[in-house]
Amino acid sequence: KAGVTQTPRYLIKTRGQQVTLSCSPISGHRSVSWYQQTPGQGLQFLFEYFSETQRNKGNFPGRFSGRQFSNSRSEMNVSTLELGDSALYLCASSGGTATYEQYFGPGTRLTVT
Amino acid sequence: AQRVTQPEKLLSVFKGAPVELKCNYSYSGSPELFWYVQYSRQRLQLLLRHISRESIKGFTADLNKGETSFHLKKPFAQEEDSAMYYCALNRNSGNTPLVFGKGTRLSVIA
Numbered sequence: 001k002a003g004v005t006q007t008p009r010y011l012i013k014t015r016g017q018q019v020t021l022s023c024s025p026i027s028g029h030r031s032v033s034w035y036q037q038t039p040g041q042g043l044q045f046l047f048e049y050f051s052e053t054q055r056n057k058g059n060f061p062g063r064f065s066g067r068q069f070s071n072s073r074s075e076m077n078v079s080t081l082e083l084g085d086s087a088l089y090l091c092a093s094s095g096g097t098a099t100y101e102q103y104f105g106p107g108t109r110l111t112v113t
Numbered sequence: 114a115q116r117v118t119q120p121e122k123l124l125s126v127f128k129g130a131p132v133e134l135k136c137n138y139s140y141s142g143s144p145e146l147f148w149y150v151q152y153s154r155q156r157l158q159l160l161l162r163h164i165s166r167e168s169i170k171g172f173t174a175d176l177n178k179g180e181t182s183f184h185l186k187k188p189f190a191q192e193e194d195s196a197m198y199y200c201a202l203n204r205n206s207g208n209t210p211l212v213f214g215k216g217t218r219l220s221v222i223a
Contacts, residue, residue: 004156033210033211035213040215041215042199042213042214042215042216043157043199043213043216044213045210045211045212045213048210056209056210058210090157101159101162102159102211103158104156104157104158105156106156107156
């Protein structure tokens with residue numbers, strides 16, 4: 001099985017801009033979760049989508065949003081970028097109705113200048 | 114709220130020495146605990162689950178409900194064990210997100 005893929009792998013944006021990140025889960029997986037990874041905070045959960053519905057949400061401002069398509073691919077959008085949004089954004093997919101075993105993508109490195 | 118604490122940001126050990134990566138959690142129910150590992154230039158991956166009680170790459174972890182801990186241990190560290198290790202908790206109530214600790218970077222010195 002092909003693994004989780006994320007595009008783009010690297011992105012440089014300016015403060016105030018918006019960005020869209022994409023994630024393709026493992027074939028057959030219906031759950032996609034997004035995380036922000038930073039050296040200081042580790043992995044912080046953003047949100048999870050299951051069958052095109054947001055099932056869980058972390059503690060991030062409304063500038064962070066996402067969606068999932070009928071083929072389970074997911075996108076994450078960040079509007080009005082801030083310097084503090086610079087991070088590695090990880091996407092993870094899981095197969096069943098329980099999200100415990102997650103398969104992670106390589107991440108998108110976002111740098112905001 | 115559930116929380117996972119990994120008290121050490123960095124742990125350095127010599128090759129061949131025993132390793133213990135600490136993980137404590139706070140959750141009143143029956144959690145499911147995991148260790149994830151991220152080697153340099155590789156993606157984050159599951160190392161082991163407490164429920165399977167298996168040894169992976171020589172690592173073991175026992176869930177201690179009394180002490181609310183799930184420490185990761187290996188009797189003899191190897192250089193290839195150098196990586197970032199994350200402890201994670203699932204509330205075992207089905208459709209809930211994993212809660213991760215902030216991670217411990219293990220450095221094995223030759």
